[in-house]
Amino acid sequence: MIRLLLLTVILALAPIEAPEPELIPIEAKMSFYCSPCNICCPGSSGLTASGIIPIAGVTVSNDVLPFGTKIYRGEEPPWIVQDRFGGNNPIERFDVFVGSGPEAHQRALEMGRQTWTVFVESK
Numbered sequence: 109m110i111r112l113l114l115l116t117v118i119l120a121l122a123p124i125e126a127p128e129p130e131l132i133p134i135e136a137k138m139s140f141y142c143s144p145c146n147i148c149c150p151g152s153s154g155l156t157a158s159g160i161i162p163i164a165g166v167t168v169s170n171d172v173l174p175f176g177t178k179i180y181r182g183e184e185p186p187w188i189v190q191d192r193f194g195g196n197n198p199i200e201r202f203d204v205f206v207g208s209g210p211e212a213h214q215r216a217l218e219m220g221r222q223t224w225t226v227f228v229e230s231k
């Protein structure tokens with residue numbers, strides 16, 4: 109009897125089907141930044157708008173998508189929206205954090221501006 113009750117509780121709590129995150133393709137206008145940097149972002153504390161320390165290869169800025177949104181590009185681990193431009197940029201504008209210091213600044217310059225197809229996780 110207790111076993112049946114437990115089974116009933118477990119079935120009642122189990123989601124009927126887990127929603128798959130949908131991936132939406134976007135022609136992304138990419139730029140690249142380092143931080144803290146007096147050239148890329150004068151006056152910046154070095155923290156992201158979400159309050160965390162940015163992580164090279166993970167942190168990306170976007171003004172529309174919620175913090176935590178994953179941005180997929182091919183086989184590589186996703187970027188995660190953790191920062192803002194702070195200027196009402198459209199959803200397709202992304203700024204990728206590449207690191208700190210002169211080497212990172214140089215890398216950001218060399219990457220320039222690019223248009224890439226990325227896949228945005230919809231929540």
Ligand SMILES: [Zn+2]
Nearest residue numbers: 142145148213
């Ligand atoms: Zn810089």
